[in-house]
Amino acid sequence: MTNTTSEQTKVWDIAVRFFHWSLVAAFAISYITEDEWLTLHTNSGYFIAALLIFRILWGFIGSRHARFRDFVYSPSAIIDYLRKSLRFQSPRYLGHNPAGGAMVVVMLLMLSITVTSGIALLGASEYAGPMAGLFQGEAAELLEEVHEVSANLMLLLIALHLGGVLFSSLAHQENLVKAMITGLKRSNHQ
Numbered sequence: 001m002t003n004t005t006s007e008q009t010k011v012w013d014i015a016v017r018f019f020h021w022s023l024v025a026a027f028a029i030s031y032i033t034e035d036e037w038l039t040l041h042t043n044s045g046y047f048i049a050a051l052l053i054f055r056i057l058w059g060f061i062g063s064r065h066a067r068f069r070d071f072v073y074s075p076s077a078i079i080d081y082l083r084k085s086l087r088f089q090s091p092r093y094l095g096h097n098p099a100g101g102a103m104v105v106v107m108l109l110m111l112s113i114t115v116t117s118g119i120a121l122l123g124a125s126e127y128a129g130p131m132a133g134l135f136q137g138e139a140a141e142l143l144e145e146v147h148e149v150s151a152n153l154m155l156l157l158i159a160l161h162l163g164g165v166l167f168s169s170l171a172h173q174e175n176l177v178k179a180m181i182t183g184l185k186r187s188n189h190q
């Protein structure tokens, strides 16, 4: 992408950054509200659904490092990267590294499961939303289970995600959180 100075490169476009930080806020709101404040819970869930649809589209038409083809690697490349990481020999990537890229895909999938089961559950239990009345009885109970388990699995993925961000930041002496705010990273002179 564009070189802003000889030292810094624009890596994350504004759309990726907006997506990330609004997702963090919306996920926190959805997780905390549960069914206690159903309207807020539902609205933040719909907002996450919109973010996901946008991010998947952006994965095909966005800027270089936002595209899936920039960060989706083969299983062997991911394993190789993890092995190197264990030996503190992981190479530096400007975009997502192979393990980070895999985590992004898994998080997008898990969030899609959480959001879809949530919309279906709303349709079953409240007869509201685009899936109103589509499921009943045992199917509704199963949806509730899927919705809860996937939301809790997201917490586990987020913990791993934060661990990966911290590990990679330390390994390459850079502040990846700041990079997700400014969009800028140190240029890779390789």
Ligand code: HEM
Pocket (backbone or CB within 6 Å): 016, 019, 020, 023, 024, 027, 055, 066, 095, 096, 097, 100, 104, 107, 108, 158, 161, 162, 165, 176, 177, 178, 180
């Ligand atoms: C305050 C907590 C969080 C921090 C500090 C943080 C930090 C980051 C950073 C630094 C990256 C870029 C990683 C890289 O350089 O490859 C990233 C990417 C990402 N994070 Fe987080 N994250 C947080 C919470 C979350 C949560 C709660 C979610 C999901 C609900 C999430 C989902 C993602 C996704 C999907 C990406 C990929 C962004 C993209 O390519 O569009 N993050 N995060």
